[in-house]
Amino acid sequence: MRQRFALFSLLIAWLLATGSQWDLVQTFAWGRMFLGYSETMSLLDAAKKTFDPEKPCALCCAVRKAKQQQSNSSLPPETKLREKLLLVFQPTPSVVILSLETNSWSPSDLLPLSAERAAPPSPPPRRLA
Secondary structure (H helix, E strand, O other): OOHHHHHHHHHHHHHHOOOOOHHHHHHHHHHHHHHHHOOOHHHHHHHHHOOOOOOOOOHHHHHHHHHHHHHOOOHHHHHHHHHHHHHHOOOOOEEEEEOOOOOOOOOOEEEEEHOOOOOOOOOOOOOOO
């Protein structure tokens, strides 16, 4: 159950991040327009009038305006890529261990974590047959 919820949450986040919510709203608007028109005219005429760009409904206009605002507010792709690369290649902070045995400390007491680890064996050990 937890995995299904995680996958569903990931799908929803992906759809919202790509702007697909406006496509869903647009599809709903077309369906509502088509149902309204098909009550009074033939299906072919209802479909033509539904998808006629000259006569959009209020919901279609709202979707168009929201998509334009979203595309205007987004950064150029190369700027987005540059920011992502900066996040990926951020330097890792060095971890320092302080000796708490004495009340005073000196810079020589600072030990990085990598100093406590032994160096890997060189050459690597061979498998015994």
